Amino acid sequence: MAERTYDPIPAQRVAFLGLGVMGYPMAGHLARAGHQVTVYNRTGAKADAWAGEYGGRSAPTPREAAEGADIVFACVGNDADLRSVVLGDDGAFAGMQPGAVFVDHTTASADVARELSAAARAQGLAFVDAPVSGGNLGAINGVLTVMCGGDADAFERVRPVMLAFARSIARLGESGAGQLAKMVNQIAIAGLVQGLSEAIAFGERAGLDMTAVLGVIGKGAAQSWQMDNRGPTMIAGKFDFGFAVDWMRKDLGLVLDEARRNGAQLPVAALVDQFYADLQAHGDNRLDTSSLIKRLRAD
Structure with missing residues (x-):
């Protein structure tokens, strides 16, 4: 994990559920910031490994991880995974004390955020939907962007703690607003x-030195994070990092479902979703999202 400094705040008792490529380093930053961290992961050996590395505790169920915690964080795969760690006799809500806050960093639907927020209120808890942007490198370096929805007081309670792994945190509205903002991001x-894939593929066909071209246009109106960080690796044909095609398709599925409900027209997003489906059909499920350019290089 990258070295960084942490703003001094009173230590909190926290739990973290889900130690994937995002959750593992996020929980690590919480521990390094001085918080008392208990972790849960579906594969218990990974939770034990995290506890051995960071000095926290592991628990066999979400309920046991959440017992006594001021804040419970989660970062799992989808709506069903989220419900599985939150609800039921072994779910986090069953172990949380009144007044505790559940913060969900999963990219999930706005509907499940509203559903779990209502369930939390019924038990005297608070729920903040807080999907993140920045990928695994953002998690490792502690510089994620966090988009939040939920009660304003609960947000203010958890914001200083989230700064252990984030550099930008904003509350964008009531429950579900964080998930909707993440959809805008995707x-x-x-x-x-x-667009970047098409530009690079076009330039290559035209015989241009695309490294030189991006060096020039990256200083003008075409500049973007994707151009700066993924342009060079796309030129080099490197796709073994970052945010996987499978994950982007999951996220775009949430986007398109929401658009069908609210009437938004998303012709480009729908088309790109099908381009990602093409990559999946060719076995490129785990490549980075920038692998879109592979479709354009195929003869």
Whole structure:
């Protein structure tokens, strides 16, 4: 994990559920910031390994991880995974004390955020939907962007703690607003990556030195994070890092479902979703989202 400094705040008792490529380093930053961290992971050996590395505790169930915690964080795969760690006799809500806050960093639907927020209120708890942007490198370096929805007081309670792994945190509205903002983020990224892929593939066909071209246009109106960080690796044909095609398809599925409900027109996002489906059909499920350019290089 990258070295960084942490703002001094009173230590909190926290739990972290889900130690994937995002959750593992996020929980690590919480421990390094001085918080008392208990972790849960579906594969218990990974939770034990985390506890051995960071000095926290591991628990066999979400309920046991959440017992006594002021804040419970989660970062799992999808709506079903989220419900599985929150609800039921072994779920986090069953172990949380009144007044505690559940913070969900999963990219999930706005509907499940509203559902679990209502369930939390019924038990005297608070729920903040807080999906993140920045990928695994953002998690490792502690510089994620966090988009939040939920009660304003609960948000203010958890914001200083989230600063252990984030550099930008904003509350954007009531329950579900964080998930909707993450959908906006994914719509923008899908279009940017496809546009960048087409630009690079065009330039290559035209015989241009695309490294030199990006060096020039990256200082003008075409500049973007994707161009700066993924342009060079796309030119080099390197796709073994970052945010996987499978994950982007999951996220775009949430986007398109929401658009069908609210009537938004997303022709580009829908088209790019199908381009990602093409990559999946060719076995490229785990490549980075920038692998879209592979479709354009195929003869």
